Amino acid sequence: xTPDLEFHPQLPLTGRGVYLLDDHEVVxxxxxxxxxxxxxxxxxxxxxxxxxxxxxxxLRPELVIVDDDLKDGSGAGVCRDxxxxxxxxxxxxxxGENDEGVLIDSVLAGAWGCxxxxxxxxxxxxxxxRALAGHTACSxxxxxxxxxxxxxxxxxxxxxLLLTLTRQExxxxxxxxxGLTNRQISQEMFVAEKTVKNLTSSVxxxxxxxxxxxxxxFITKALNHTENLSYRSSPFPxxxxxxxxxxxxxxxESGTTPPTDEERARDVRRLTDALTAIxxxxxxxxxxxxxxxxx
Numbered sequence: 001x002t003p004d005l006e007f008h009p010q011l012p013l014t015g016r017g018v019y020l021l022d023d024h025e026v027v028x029x030x031x032x033x034x035x036x037x038x039x040x041x042x043x044x045x046x047x048x049x050x051x052x053x054x055x056x057x058x059l060r061p062e063l064v065i066v067d068d069d070l071k072d073g074s075g076a077g078v079c080r081d082x083x084x085x086x087x088x089x090x091x092x093x094x095x096g097e098n099d100e101g102v103l104i105d106s107v108l109a110g111a112w113g114c115x116x117x118x119x120x121x122x123x124x125x126x127x128x129x130r131a132l133a134g135h136t137a138c139s140x141x142x143x144x145x146x147x148x149x150x151x152x153x154x155x156x157x158x159x160x161l162l163l164t165l166t167r168q169e170x171x172x173x174x175x176x177x178x179g180l181t182n183r184q185i186s187q188e189m190f191v192a193e194k195t196v197k198n199l200t201s202s203v204x205x206x207x208x209x210x211x212x213x214x215x216x217x218f219i220t221k222a223l224n225h226t227e228n229l230s231y232r233s234s235p236f237p238x239x240x241x242x243x244x245x246x247x248x249x250x251x252x253e254s255g256t257t258p259p260t261d262e263e264r265a266r267d268v269r270r271l272t273d274a275l276t277a278i279x280x281x282x283x284x285x286x287x288x289x290x291x292x293x294x295x
Contacts, residue, residue: 017043018128019059021052021078022067022094027117031065034121035128049073057086063132065115068095068102069221076109083110087261092131098141100247106138107250107271113137114251134258138251146244162222164206172199176212177219231278239278246271 018040020028028045035042043061046052049070056064064082068075079091092113093106106114112131115124116139127137165173168189175185175196182200186193200212209215231243250267259267 017041017059017061017063019043019052019056019061019064020045021047021049021056021064021070021075023047023071024067027067034125038125040128047071049078052078053081056082056089060086060089062090063112063128064089064091065128066091066093066111068093068097068105068114074105076105076111079106079109079111090131090134092128092137098139098145100142100145103138103142103251104247104271104275107247107268110268114142115139116141130253135255136251136253136259142251143248146248161207162219165203169199169203169206172196173203173215173219176200176203176216179216231275236278239274243271243274243278246274 020031022028032042043059044055049072066075066078075093082089082091090112093111094115095102096117103114119139131137171189182193182196186196204215
């Protein structure tokens with residue numbers, strides 16, 4: 001898919017200008033005040049991914065701070081489009097969540113980092129200046145979930161909760177996410193409407209929710225991230241460790257000099273290969289098929 005961006009090679013970078021993309025005006029205002037008080041200029045801002053796509057490559061700011069979950073698009077999608085249209089513009093994603101799913105999305109989208117809205121201004125400014133200097137800039141709040149995953153008990157992430165559903169419950173859940181009625185879901189599944197009613201009740205019970213609308217939002221969000229989030233549910237412990245190690249390499253702050261494009265590409269390729277192996281059960285140059293420990 002061709003990015004909805006126009007490249008303007010004749011326009012120079014606008015100094016240390018930062019572009020803000022978040023659909024909450026209060027968040028943009030807080031970021032603007034924080035950055036300007038630290039001597040950084042604001043190149044522009046928007047609450048719309050569509051509008052930002054038209055502006056960013058024309059303004060050519062040095063850095064774009066992108067909310068991960070926008071009303072008219074995804075932060076990862078915006079980062080991916082910008083990276084494809086003008087690699088000279090760096091993006092960092094910003095999220096209110098601290099799980100590895102958003103972190104993986106940001107790395108695969110070509111972002112230079114992932115900020116947490118839970119960090120204080122001092123930490124946010126430190127990470128933003130790292131990104132401006134060409135370094136990886138990821139919040140330390142992501143690290144505990146990566147280095148100590150065994151501390152979690154039971155399904156906690158959206159994808160893990162979906163994995164507790166049966167095949168028919170999953171089909172009903174997808175119908176809920178589409179906003180379909182029980183009758184419409186029954187027509188898609190070729191089962192009785194009463195069966196769908198029982199299935200949706202079971203889905204709501206397993207997700208711990210009382211309302212269909214609440215479940216629809218939850219399921220939609222989970223389905224959008226399941227490909228990356230569910231790697232810890234893999235039956236191959238070695239591959240889980242490989243994804244974790246690759247992700248830690250992508251977000252490390254150990255280097256004293258900015259990583260080269262080749263080094264960043266190498267780290268992303270390692271992560272991509274590990275995630276592909278998780279999904280396919282195949283690893284190595286000859287795509288060797290793995291057997292699960294239980295098998």
